[in-house]
Amino acid sequence: MIKVLNVAEKPSVAKSVATILSRNQLRVRDGRSRYNKIFEFNYSINGQQCHMLVTSVTGHLMEVEFEDRFRKWHSCDPADLYTAPVRKYVPEDKLDIKRTLEEEARRCHWLVLWLDCDREGENIAFEVMEVCKGVNRNLTIRRARFSALIERDIHEAAQNLIAPNQWFSDAVDARQEIDLRIGASFTRFQTMLLRDRFVIDSAQDDRNLVLSYGPCQFPTLGFVVERYWEIQSHEPEEFWTINCTHRSDEGLASFSWMRGHLFDYTSSVILYEMCVEEPTATVTKVQQQEKLKYPPYPLSTIELEKRASRYFRMSSEQTMKVAEDLYQAGFISYPRTETDSFSSRTDLHTIVQEHQEHPVWGSYAQRLLDPGAGLWRNPSNGGHDDKAHPPIHPTKFSAGESRWSQDHHRLYELVVRHFLACVSQPAVGAETVVEIDIAGERFSASGRVILAKNYLDVYRFESWGDSMIPTHVQGQQFIPATLTLDSGVTRPPPLLSEADLLSCMDKAGIGTDATMHDHIKKLLDRFYVTKDANTRFSPTNLGEALVMGYDDMGYELWKPNLRSLMEYDMKEVSVGNKSKAEVLATCLQQMKACFLDAKVNKVKLLEAMAIFFNRSDRSNGDDSSALGENVRPCGLCQEANMVLKKNRDGNFMVGCSGFPQCRNAVWLPGPVLEATITNNICNSCTPGCIGGCDETLRQLIEICGTGSRVQARGRPPTTTPSNGPPTTTPSNPQRSNSRQAPCIYCYQTGHASTDCPSRISATRHVQSHGMNQQNGESSIPCSTCGTPCVLRTANTANNRGRKFYSCSSQACNFFVWEDSLNNGSAPRSAPRQNISSSASNPSRRGGRGRGVQNAGRAGDVTFVSATGEPISGRRCFVCGDPSHFANACPSRGS
DNA sequence: GCAAGGTC
Secondary structure: OOEEEEOOOOOHHHHHHHHHHHHOEEEOOOOOOOOEEEEEEEEOOOOOOEEEEEEEOOOOOOOEEEEEHHHHHHOOOOHHHOOOEEEOOOOHHHHHHHHHHHHHHHHOEEEEEEEOOOHHHHHHHHHHHHHHHHHHHOOOOEEEEOOOOOOOHHHHHHHHHHHHOOOOOOHHHHHHHHHHHHHHHHHHHHHHHHOOOOOOOOOOOOOOOOOOOOOHHHHHHHHHHHHHHHHHOOOOOOOEEEEEEEEEEEEEEEEOOOOOOOHHHHHHHHHHHHHHOOOOOOEEEEEEEEEEEEOOEEOOHHHHHHHHHHHHHOOOHHHHHHHHHHHHHOOEEEOOOOOOOOOOOOOHHHHHHHOOOOOHHHHHHHHHHHHHHEEEEOOOOOOOOOOOOOEEEOOOOOOOOOOHHHHHHHHHHHHHHHHHHOOOOEEEEEEEEEEEEEOEEEEEEEEEEEEEEEHHOOOOOOOOOEEEEOOOOOOEEEEEEEEEEEEEEEEEOOOOHHHHHHHHHHHHHHOOOOOOOHHHHHHOOOOOEEOOOOEEEOOHHHHHHHHHHHHHHHHOOEEEEEHHHHHHHHHHHHOOOOOHHHHHHHHHHHHHHHHHHHHHHHHHHHHHHHOEEEEOOOOOOOOOOOOOOOEEEOOOOOOOOEEEOOOOOOEEEEEEEEOOOOOOEEEEOOOOOOOOOOOOOOOOOOOOOOOOOOHHHHHHHHHHHHOOOOOOOOOOOOOOOOOOOOOOOOOHHHHOOOOOOOOOOOOOOOHHHHOOOHHHHHHHHHHHHEEOOOOOOEEEEEEOOOOEEEEEEEOOOOOOEEEEEOOOOOOOOEEEEHHHHHOOOOOOOOOOOOOOOOOOHHHHHHHHHOOOOOOOOOOOEEEEEEOOOOOOOOOOOOOOOOOOOOOHHHHHHH
16 A cells, blocks of 8 residues: 655644545544644545555744854855855754654655645745655655645545646745845844944843844835825815705704815805805705615635724734634634635535524524525625635634633634624615705715614624715705805824734735734834834834935835835746746845945935934944034033034034933034034134034025925924923024914914914905995904904895994904894895804814815825814924924925 | 744
């Protein structure tokens, strides 16, 4: 009888394969590794009787590493790591598996490889082959190709064995080698360059800090930094929108402007005024239609991580840890899968049946199985299939185990509810959209009534709002209860959440479903990013400085393109279009050139780090001689010295070495080519004067202003010193005078918001357009701002001669028709309710404005209504001064 | 001390 050694990628697969092939008639014995059992049984392959031994590895059996003489960090120039010999070897913790394979292979005739059918699996197959052939050269080697652990697939695979695919394996070899060489060279380079030169305060012991670089971790960091920069450089922009409401017996309907919003105030006011003049609304369209909200696709790893993060704020790392636990205990299926569609052969009903007894969702499971309820629906297909694992689904019923943590309970519940949702009908709603026309401007309001919740009954994590809208009929006319011109300001997008970050990585092909959470954790472990309570990521100074340094070199080493290109090449290798050697040669040659260039431009990294960190006295750097010279004691914190530095743009600054606790700094104008410290002390001022008595420099500062710190990327200092204003030095007179709150309209200082020239002209335009001011008396106080109102007469077409009160403040557009105040019975063409504008009245906007989501100019922008006050917490992104916005930053003049 | 990819 032929003895066949079968090897699977993991113990669970070995067990499944053995169980299926033996029809559960098998013997089990231990191997040398406690996890990797050996199953024995007889089986016929193509009519040939075989004695089968089925065992497993645990993923890769081998690792790739540099030869010993290159392993010590100081053993060679990191550039040598692009050519240093590497070897594949079985690490210590896999030696017992290797011995099992060797012992069994010696006694076998055939080796059949049951590794996962992807590139990594193929590579592991070649590792197994190498070990087995090492002890038995006469082995006949075959590959089993299967896509699911079900009877038909496994038997088919066993009867149709094929040859291993060298190209697939080669692609992984190339990836491994490239990752190692790039990762090790850049990690050693940047760690040895930066760690000892700076006091990196994030690390408790920065002597042991490793500043790692990796082709997956850096693009992941890049996503975080890029979003952060986007937020920092966002300049709030005011916009205007017209809203109106209609009150009827059934309630209030809120209509929003179908133009969305305009950024031009004058245009908005003109359109608004047209509406005010002819406020009769005509219903132009009433549309009712059924809307469906579909259940999610079957659960893949990334979706599991994203949803656990969104619903429970669990980190992706914790999610995978708990999922692995549940999987090991048999409660859920294999948790590392890209597949989001169920095979038609999966018995979905049986899985639902198991949950009928559950105290919480059991009744829902019963309804699902009741054909009369009509709740069942075959799950939709998400379009991904890794050909190895089904979507994550419950495999064993549990009403909760006593040893489970809260996270175990939550995750199991998510998996079960998600599964039940997948086999349920979509929620059904009836949506009503009403459109109206006021003076040619169109507005719409919508409402929704949920007719059947269906899957939402079990998937408590999702909701679908119910909102009633009073009945309207086409052609109906009404006078709005309110018609307002509201304003808001654009807001930057939020920081990336963990779910966002996973989506970015998924989209760019960074990492795999099984490793993405590792890359995120690595960024946290390396102190490159922090995560707040809302699972949103910010770069640390360290993370930002590293990205900034490479960005300044002009390299996109922190962007996902590099990985994408590598992936493309790997694909070419795996289909035989390119050879492993060819891809390795070109890729490593390019990366080495890039590395050597980075070494030449290391000053960019040093400069970026110098923005955020103090120099360390451990430094023996060769590039610091021109930097860090003491000028004088810092007059602000009186603790540290002011030192002469050069920033990353090549500009000089004299900054407090107590940074970031103290941010005292003088920025010398860009045209200054050289700055040195001399022993000369001028006669006209006290020691410590910087440039104030140097007439040439004084004029330069007048002409050019002072440079900003990181103006291009818009990174503000993160804190302002507690013991004084950010920076008030003789060289920056504009900044020292800018403590007055800026105008909320133009963000300039020098005038109050109520006196903003831009508003005055806009208001005047409105007045001249439609209304004549009378020399009326101030008879009532403005209900908005309290300023006395003036009685005026309208001379517009529809309201000529009609009187209204309007606020005498030019910054407040409140007005009210006189006749509407008297008895509430308005003339025929007049509105029944007050119609007032709040456009230029800051104090009213808070109560009027509507939050508008995702309607901004640039991508993922959120708008909210303005409060009328300068937005608290917002500060100039250029210099960090809260007294003005970026548009008015004195430094921008240069 | 370094990467990323498998896995218990």
